[in-house]
Amino acid sequence: MVGVVSDNEKVERKELYEAMFRAHYHAVNSYVRGMWPSVDEDDVMSKTFETAWLRFDEIPPHATRGWLVSTAKNCALNGLRSARRRQTYLDAFKATRTRFTSCLHDEVVASETTDALQLAFGRLREGDQEVLLLASWDGLSGDDLGAALGCAGATAAVRLFRARERLRVQFAQFGGLL
Amino acid sequence: VIDHPDPFDLLGSLQRDHVDRPLEVDENPLAEQMLREITSRVPEITESRLSVSDVNLRTWLAGLLTVSVLGVGAVAAAAWLRHPADATTLSCYSAASIPPPLEAGTKIDPALTPEQQCEPLWRDGTISTDGAPTLVACVTDNEITAVMPGTASTCSDLGFAMRDAPRPSDQLDALVSSKVPDLFDECIDDVETARALVAVLLEELGADEWTVRIQGEIDSVRRCAVPGIDGAEHVVIIATVPAG
Numbered sequence: 001m002v003g004v005v006s007d008n009e010k011v012e013r014k015e016l017y018e019a020m021f022r023a024h025y026h027a028v029n030s031y032v033r034g035m036w037p038s039v040d041e042d043d044v045m046s047k048t049f050e051t052a053w054l055r056f057d058e059i060p061p062h063a064t065r066g067w068l069v070s071t072a073k074n075c076a077l078n079g080l081r082s083a084r085r086r087q088t089y090l091d092a093f094k095a096t097r098t099r100f101t102s103c104l105h106d107e108v109v110a111s112e113t114t115d116a117l118q119l120a121f122g123r124l125r126e127g128d129q130e131v132l133l134l135a136s137w138d139g140l141s142g143d144d145l146g147a148a149l150g151c152a153g154a155t156a157a158v159r160l161f162r163a164r165e166r167l168r169v170q171f172a173q174f175g176g177l178l
Numbered sequence: 179v180i181d182h183p184d185p186f187d188l189l190g191s192l193q194r195d196h197v198d199r200p201l202e203v204d205e206n207p208l209a210e211q212m213l214r215e216i217t218s219r220v221p222e223i224t225e226s227r228l229s230v231s232d233v234n235l236r237t238w239l240a241g242l243l244t245v246s247v248l249g250v251g252a253v254a255a256a257a258w259l260r261h262p263a264d265a266t267t268l269s270c271y272s273a274a275s276i277p278p279p280l281e282a283g284t285k286i287d288p289a290l291t292p293e294q295q296c297e298p299l300w301r302d303g304t305i306s307t308d309g310a311p312t313l314v315a316c317v318t319d320n321e322i323t324a325v326m327p328g329t330a331s332t333c334s335d336l337g338f339a340m341r342d343a344p345r346p347s348d349q350l351d352a353l354v355s356s357k358v359p360d361l362f363d364e365c366i367d368d369v370e371t372a373r374a375l376v377a378v379l380l381e382e383l384g385a386d387e388w389t390v391r392i393q394g395e396i397d398s399v400r401r402c403a404v405p406g407i408d409g410a411e412h413v414v415i416i417a418t419v420p421a422g
Contacts, residue, residue, distance in 0.1 A: 014217050017217060018213060018217065021201070021213055022200045022201040022202075022203075023200050023201075025200075025201040025206075025209055026195065026196065026197050026198075026199055026200070026201060027197035027198065029195075030193075030195035030197045033195075034195075042208065045212065046212055046216075049212060049213075049216055050216050053216045053217065053219070113188065114188075114192075116185075117185050117188055117189065120185060121189070127382070132186065132189060133189075135186075135190075136186060136189040136190035136193065137189070137190070137193040137195075137197075138197060139197050139198060151381055151382075152381075155377070155378055155381050158374050158375070158378045159378060159382075162375075162378075164184075164186045167185050167186060167189075168184065168185060168186075171185040
């Protein structure tokens with residue numbers, strides 16, 4: 001059976017989608033550009049929002065950005081044609097760290113501090129790095145963070161808590177001032 | 179020059195992109211074009227009507243026959259081969275007897291066969307220094323894997339079944355068994371924190387069959403939570419012990 005959608009519903013759906021698109025475009029774009037520097041950014045963005053259009057009714061309203069980030073991650077992985085997706089992901093993550101390193105310059109933060117942060121971050125495992133970047137750079141929290149990581153919001157919160165603790169420990173070991 | 183109180187906050191302060199800023203109309207021509215192209219498409223909702231044609235029915239019946247034939251063979255093999263309910267625990271027997279003169283217990287390493295895991299004990303002096311004889315892996319009455327000298331008939335001679343090939347779930351069970359203790363490198367003085375940490379790990383590993391059970395409380399004597407693995411029941415048991 002084919003679902004019948006009235007013209008009014010089509011207009012409303014389009015308006016809601018456009019509002020969602022505009023609200024999250026920069027966030028998703030920042031994620032794709034930062035996390036997946038070796039993929040075709042426009043292609044991933046296009047496929048991500050196309051998926052969002054086709055599955056608009058399935059997007060959790062309380063975790064829209066997390067859902068989009070998770071979808072962008074899948075699109076990026078699909079875009080990287082490789083027999084071993086996991087390895088591809090890890091390789092891409094190494095590229096992320098490279099970019100992260102190059103970003104760690106700030107005129108108002110002592111260079112020793114950013115050096116310590118860079119070293120501390122580099123000592124963390126990929127899972128910790130991912131959750132920290134999603135929370136601090138992509139602004140995700142709660143159910144959004146869970147949706148991006150593919151787990152419950154509470155689980156994501158525990159993962160973030162543990163990652164922050166490990167970052168603090170490493171940061172202190174490298175001489176960062178707390 | 180300022181120093182931030184927390185490295186996580188510092189990390190966030192270094193983000194240059196303004197991710198919460200909405201995309202303004204006509205701010206980015208490429209984004210506008212993308213939006214127009216996407217929303218110009220109407221999602222198609224289709225549902226195919228399934229019908230079983232004669233051809234499909236024949237295929238289905240042929241498949242059913244094949245499954246039936248294979249099934250009879252599987253039942254016969256099942257009496258001969260067995261999978262341990264606890265795929266995380268391994269015993270290396272020094273002889274094919276019950277009880278054996280010497281029994282060394284360890285956790286199963288999914289990267290090796292049970293026989294390969296026990297072989298070194300026959301060289302390093304734990305059981306012998308002469309090298310391993312022919313070994314066979316059996317499933318004991320308490321549903322673990324036991325490796326002992328012998329051949330396929332040795333298992334049945336002792337009333338055991340021979341262990342069947344590893345399953346994909348075995349690897350997951352072994353991972354749980356090896357990873358959970360890593361969470362407890364340092365004393366965890368709260369059982370609920372311990373439960374949450376284990377739950378997170380199980381979720382990360384995709385170990386849906388596994389659950390966590392708390393058995394004991396933290397008090398002035400028993401200050402640290404420790405994990406126990408029940409591989410047969412797929413339960414991580416959190417008990418408490420004195421610190422140190």
